[in-house]
Amino acid sequence: MRILEEAVIRELPNYYRGKVRENYDLPDGSRIIISTDRISAFDRILTCIPYKGQVLTQTARYWFEQTADICPNHVISYPDPNVVIGKRLDILPVEIVVRGYLAGTTGTSILTLYKKGERQMYGITLPDGLRDNQKLPEPIITPTSKAFDGGHDEPLTPDEIVEKKLLTSEQWQTLSKYALALFKRGQEIAAKHGLILVDTKYEFGTDAEGNIILADEIHTPDSSRYWITESYGASFERSTRPASFDKDFVRAWVVERCDPYKDDIPEIPEKLVMDTSDVYIRAYEQITGKTFVPDNSENTPLERVRKNLEPYFTGA
Structure with a gap:
């Protein structure tokens, strides 16, 4: 198995x-980002x-290229299949999730809140009578605080975002416009490939001039929920979860065998x-x-990455 478990390269600063x-942050204000094959859950690394790493980097590359006309992104170049050279940004303290369906499992998901009887959330009022996995009248933005210190993300309303000075009113308007346009483009392209883009997470930052830039990744299996279009209708009628690219194989296996927050994995x-590798590859092929x-x-992925990044070596 060819695995990139880590990419510690002493010659990079x-x-x-x-x-x-x-x-790795470079002196010119750019950043080398190497996607390894590690898979993380429960605040720890489970396996590789x-x-x-290549699948996620190349899936994000596809989407960055498909959406470059909508908003600027951090990409400068791709010197290796696992590597992106991007602009170094100040990440904004609000995480943007766009949702097109009443779905989700986390404590901040709209389905979880809706099942608790809540109808007003994230500054939005949802109607009564919606069913699990039902398409919303229109996509909505559900922002949360971004917990940089390892704490939990908390739901926010647009008014709270501005009142707490997490973003200016102008920044929030720009983020909202970008996020909804990106999601619309994502749903349109996914539909052509037999997929439903259900919801997704976006991360934005600002550059040295204060411009808002799309960062991290976009519309990958790790940042987005995809359903298989042909399975949706029958699953919705049966009130079962539609077929999806489920990245939780490993997570579910671990939970069945231990307390992953306390026990050895x-x-x-x-x-x-x-x-799981096959799932990621199939996801890439159908999405793109x-x-x-x-x-x-x-001989190894690390040897290839090192060779392709030699132009950036500083001798450090």
Whole structure:
């Protein structure tokens, strides 16, 4: 199995390790972001999934290119299939989630809140009588605070965002316009590929001039919920979850066998790892309409990444 477990490269400056990405800040104000194959859940690394980093980087690349006319993004170049060189941004403290359906499982999801009897949420009023996984009258934005310190995200209304000075009124209007336009484009393209883009998360930052820039990733299986279009109608009538690209195989397996917040994680079976890799690859191919071509040049993925990033070495 060709796995990029980590990408610690001593010749690159200003190293920062994220849960699944290795980051290096360059003197010119750009950032090297290397997507490894690590999979994270429960605030810890569970295992590595072959080609996951390449799949996510290339899926995001597809969408950044498909939406470049809507809003600026952080991408400068792609020196390697697992690597993006991006503008270094100040990330805005509001996480933007756009939802087109009454779905979700987290405490901040609109389905969870709706089932508790809430109808007013995120500054929006939803009508009575909606069913699980029903399409909303129109897509909505459900912003949350972005917990940089490891705390929990909290629901916000547009008024609260401005009152708490998380964003200016002008910034909120710009983010809203960008997010809804990106989601509309995403749903239109997904529909052509037999998919429903149900909901998605966007992250924005500002550059040195204060311009709002789309960052991180866009419309990937890790940041978005996709349903298979042909399964939706029958599933909705049966009140069952539509078929999807489920990235939670590993997470569900772990939960069945231990308390992942307290216990040691059992060794993940190789078959489960490979099945999850296949899900990511199938997701890439259906989302983009392209065939996934793994880059197996060089002896290892890390050797290939190092070779492609040599122009950025500082000798540090």
